[in-house]
Amino acid sequence: MYTEKVMDHFENPRNSGEIENASGVGEVGNAKCGDIMRMYLEVEDGIIKDVKFKTFGCGAAVATSSMATELIKGKTLEEAEKITNKKVVEELGGLPSEKIHCSVLAEEAIRAAIKDYREKE
Amino acid sequence: MYTEKVMDHFENPRNSGEIENASGVGEVGNAKCGDIMRMYLEVEDGIIKDVKFKTFGCGAAVATSSMATELIKGKTLEEAEKITNKKVVEELGGLPSEKIHCSVLAEEAIRAAIKDYREKE
């Protein structure tokens, strides 16, 4: 049902946790399942120096967030904004169709965190 | 949104893992969100000596399974069969209504594992 990459990111999530005094924080909810995702960014000179996520969501939400944080770490804000849930799912080797809605959380949370950072600037 | 007890069982799940050569294994799926729950029992003289669970489900599924395993450990099979998801949710101090369906997984997985054990006997 799940690829090895999905199981790996689920069982050993990268960048899970919180950042104190983060430059930007994005929190989004999933209307379909009621789960929540929070994304923390540390931005320096337009570059994402660090990123952490916290979620109450399912394994698919954990795996996609873990992968998404790896994809945006070290990137510019403009590059990070271009990351789509489709790209993240591709990198994981796919997800069952009924779990695609979970992967949207990471994309939305990253955008919300970037928006929060820009508003604070 | 979530009680302290829910967050505690989510962040420090009790009895998470697998049991090799378990006396009974129950696997159930959640039609609503596509998640899976697996419950492993070690039974001796009609008593649940050990129990472990594994899930890809969300925080509510993790917290309710964790609590459910604590409630049935050391109990007889007959006692364990009487555990309902309502009881588990009560012990956790409640869950948001849209997450109640996640708590059903633990109850169903326990019953499936007991059934599996009895069939093997």
Ligand code: FES
């Ligand atoms: S079911 Fe809620 S995030 Fe996957």
